[in-house]
Amino acid sequence: MEVGRRDTGSRRTLSQINVTPFVDVMLVLLIIFMVTAPMMEQGFDVNLPEVENAPGIASKEEPLVVTIDSRGRISIGKSRVNSPAKLIPLLRQIMKERKEQSVLLEADQAVAYGKVMQVMAAVKQAGIARVGMMTQPPRK
Structure with missing residues (x-):
């Protein structure tokens, strides 16, 4: 028996996992x-008209919102629609x-009245009888 000598003849496998690459x-x-999370939310900035004493909405289901932005682009939720005819x-x-x-x-309050009426007509042609307009309370 030699003191200080290690067994170098047999090779042992490492049983530890190197976590640095992980x-x-x-x-x-x-x-x-x-970096990509902020890019996923692509909402549309809409400057709503201001109205006093507008009635609220009491609904159990999340309302379906059709948006027309200041450039006249139409969207449902986050998907864009090219024209009122394709909306139907x-x-x-x-x-x-x-x-x-x-x-x-x-x-948006900057959208021409005619564009809003085209979208409302498309909604009616799709068979939807109830159409509401979204507004915001006046800023003080």
Whole structure:
């Protein structure tokens, strides 16, 4: 028996996992998600007309909102529609899956009245009888 001598003849496998590459990959993924998350929300800025004493909405279901932004672009939720005519089949499809057959129209106050009326006519042609206009309370 020799003192201080190790057994070098037999090779042992490492049973530990190196977590450094795993942590590196997770940090890269975290950075990617942090950078892309703000890009995922593509809302439309709409400057609503101001109205005093506008009635509120009492509904159990989330209302379907058709938006017309200041440039006259039409969208339903986050999906853009090219024209009022293309809005009709899309609304019919959406309304098949909904209980409440109503639409809220969110139009920027800078949009021409004619454009709003075209969208309202398309909503009516889609078979939706109840159309509401979204407003905001006056700023003080």
